[in-house]
Amino acid sequence: MGDLLPIKDPVLVFALVATLILLAPIVMGRWRLPGMIGLLLAGAVLGPNALGVLARDQSFVLFGTVGLLYIMFSAALEIDMAVLKRYRLHSVVFGLLTFSIPMSIGLVVARYLLAFDWPAAILLASTFASHTLLTYPIASRLGITRNKAVTTAVGGTIVTDTLALLILAVIASMTRGEVDELFWYRLGISLALYVGAILIGLPLLARWFFRSVGRDGVAEFVFVLATVFGVAALSHLAGSEPIVGAFLAGLALNRLIPHHSTLMNRIQFTGEAVFVPFFLLSVGMLLDLRVFLGGPRAWIVAFAMVVTVIGTKWLAAEATRPLLRYSRDQARVVFGLSVPQAAATLAATIVGYDIGLFDDAVVNGAILMILTSCFLAPIVVDRHGRALALTEEAAVPEEAGPPQRLLVACSTPASARPLLELAVLMRDPAQGQPIYPVTVVTDGEDAGDAVARAESALARAGTQLAAAEVPAQPVTRIDLNIASGLLGVRRDLRGTAIVVGWRGRTTPHELFFGTMLEHLLRDRHYALVVARLVEPLNTCRRVVAVLPPNAEHEDGFRAAMGFIKKLAQQIGASLLIVSPQDSEGRVKAAVQAAKPEMEFRMQGQERWTALKRGVIGLAADGDLMVVYGVREGGLAWDPVTATLAPRIAEKLPNANVLALYPPEPRDDGNEPL
Known part of the structure; x- marks a missing residue:
């Protein structure tokens, strides 16, 4: 057996x-327990301190650290940065609570x-104060990440972990005799530069990359990985730990990676499936029960650590x-999110052991504390x-109305890609409805060849949506013209919105905002979104919504503002109105x-009459201009309103521009969008 175990064949290890x-x-x-508990137990049973089937070699250390x-x-x-901003005081209060209570009680216990002597007691108490967001994926799967309690726990993590890691840096430096008059200045300046570089410099770098280079999904994903782990690797230069750098990198990139985008789906999938x-x-492999056979001290230390961390948290x-x-x-x-111990606890324990403050009993007590809390x-x-999710669902009454069905007019793969990205952002995931990429082929002698080309282009659209885990139902239609074809498909599928694009040439009014738009607007019971997208939407810093006089009296105003706020x-x-x-x-x-x-x-x-000049004067780099469109005959319609969107597009050739024509409610009052 000694020659067979642990398994050394990398292929067999990965298969296992x-x-x-x-x-x-x-x-x-089967026991109604989360799957991550099974992985912890499997690591403990199959690890080097039990059956010895798997060795905790460099591959496990590498992938474990990455995870x-x-x-x-x-x-x-x-x-949700808006929720975090709204409840930032909650995050600070909880961060101080979850640091000070475990720190003070843990100091007395230690x-x-x-x-323990004072340096070792302070360092041990700091391990109780920190925590790792190990259970956040569970909250994410339950759909409660935007609840203020979850946001508070996540926001408080950076407060308590930063303070705990600062204590680690100070105690380690004091033990090594490195604390002098300049120590605090060096630590403060290095941390300030590090945090500032991440929160200010990283968004600028990422925005440039997404605009200039990252039009390919793989390139965007690799860029995110490289920047996150690069930032984490530089944390030691600032006197911090990689987990703080990774958390700050997530905050810096938060606004540039939409929650329901293809890139976010790739990030979540890779983490949950592998890392x-x-x-x-x-x-789980760290647990070594043999240490507890050496005497009662190991049991006392471990019991005290486990009870203290659970009780204080x-x-x-x-x-x-x-x-x-x-x-x-x-x-x-909040307790379930803040009690797991892992990263900062391991860091403090290993450092304390290396500099002679902790013995084997503390190391194994820390490992048992990690396993118990996890x-x-x-x-x-x-x-x-689950109870919280059910409460939220019961508190929000369902709005009566037809299911959301989005149709996207696709002519070529290049022009369809940004429109499909916009549709993914518009889609309500809770309804589970597919997106319908539509290509209309004008009737003629070569209609057969055109249909074949259209189906090939729609297959690429389906692939793009599949990467974002969005179901797609491509539709090809032969009709007299594009507008008639789109309206026919909308009626057949009972579509609630159509997303179309225009080429943004020097005379967009002549090319698009003519008879085709008038034809599309004859059907008043769906939303029409006309998009000229020249830059990725995730790089937009501000949405500027332009409203004509009396827009607030239009029947579709509420639906339109809901769309703009969600986007x-x-x-x-x-958002600027x-x-x-x-x-x-x-x-x-x-x-x-x-809402929201x-x-x-x-x-x-x-x-x-001066609105056009005023809007153009307000426009800045990174703006998404959204013009409220009004159908002819509406309270807010006039000739100036009808030409506002193409004029803004002509004056701002490098800006993203949307013209939004909300639906008019049916007799039953439904306002689909």
């Missing part, structure tokens, strides 16, 4: 790991119960109920997260009433 990743959720699901950083990066990437499972297996989470007015389920979810946390988050949220952009000054109050109230909730600014124009 893949099997464990596959079976863990299935087996644990840990991936968890921190993904957690920051999925934060100093007076376990009889995070390797991390769980590598953590529970107290910190419970404190959110009276202080932040959280419900029981919210407080339990076993308990998924159960808590899964149970109370701004998806791409992480701020430009409207006539005399109706600014009414417009503001109407925009606030439209988000902050926005108003910019009033004294004269409607």
Whole structure:
């Protein structure tokens, strides 16, 4: 057996790991336990300290470290920045609570119960204060990541982990005799430069890359990986740890990677399928029960560490109920997110062991603490997260209306790609409806060849949507003209919105905003989105919505503002509303009433006739201009309104421009978009 175990064949090792990743959720699901618990147990049983089937070699260390950083990066990437901004005080309060309570109680336990000297006691107490967002993927799958409790727990992570890691740096430097008069200045300046470079410099670099280079999905994904791990690798130069760098990188890239984009799907899939499972297996392999056979001290240290971390993290989470007015389920979810120990705990324990502050009992106590917390946390988050998700679902009444069905006019693969990206951002994932890429072939002698070319182009569109895990149903139609074909498909499929593009030439009014647009607008019961997209939408910094006089009285105004606010949220952009000054109050109230909730600014124009000049003067690099379109006969329609979108597009040739024509409600009051 000594020659056969541990398994050394890399192909067989990977096959075994893949099997464990596959079976863990299935087996644990029979006991209604999260799959990650199965991976932790598998690592402990098959690892070098038990059966010895798998060795914790460099491959497991490498992929485990990558998985840990991936968890921190993904957690920051999925934060709703608008919710985080709204509840930033909650994050700071909880961050201080989950640091100070474990730190103070842990210091008493380490100093007076376990009889450590002061440096070792302070360092051990800091391991109780930190935590790792190991259970965040569970919250993500349950769809509660935008709940204020989850956002608070995630935001508090950076506070408590940064403070804990600062204590690690100070204690280690003091033990090595490196603390002098300049130590604090060097530490403060290096951290400030590091954080500033990430939060300011990384978004600029990423925006440039997505605009200039990253039109290919693989290139975008590799760029994200390279920047995140590059930033994490530089953390030691600033006196920090890689997990802090990975978290900050996620915050920096948050606005540039929409939550429902193809790139986000690739990031989540890679982490959940490969990196995070390797991390769980590598953590399980650390447990060595033989240490506990050496005497009672190992048991006392381990028991004290496990009880202290669970008790203090529970107290910190419970404190959110009276202080932040959280419900029981919210407080339990906060506890489940903040109790797992991994990255900072391992870092502090290993450093403390290397410099002589900790012995083997503390190291194995830390490993047992990690395993216990990682076993308990998924159960808590899964149970109370489900209850929280059901509560949120019951609190939001379903709006009556037809299912959302988006049609995208595709002529060539190059022109269709940005339109499909826009449709993915418009789509409501909760409804599970597909997107319909549509190509209309004009009837003629060569219609057969044109249909074959159209089907080939639509196959590429389906591939693009499949990469974002969005179902697609391509449609090819032969008709007299494009407008008639699109309207025919819309009626057949009961489509709620059509996304079309125009080429953005020097005379867009003549080329597009003529008879074709008039024909498309004859059907008043669907939303028409006309898009001229010259840059990736995720690089837009601001959405500028231009509203004509009396737009707030239009029947489709609420649906239109809901679309604009959702789009701004998806791409992480701020929202500026430009409207006539005399109706600014009414417009503001109407925009606030439209869901979802988000902050926005108003910019009033004294004269409607000067609106075009005012909008062009307000335009800046990275703006997405959205013009509220009005169908002829509407309260807000006039000849100037009809030509506003093409004029803005002509004056701003390098800007993304959308003309949005909302639907008019049917007799049943439905406003699909």
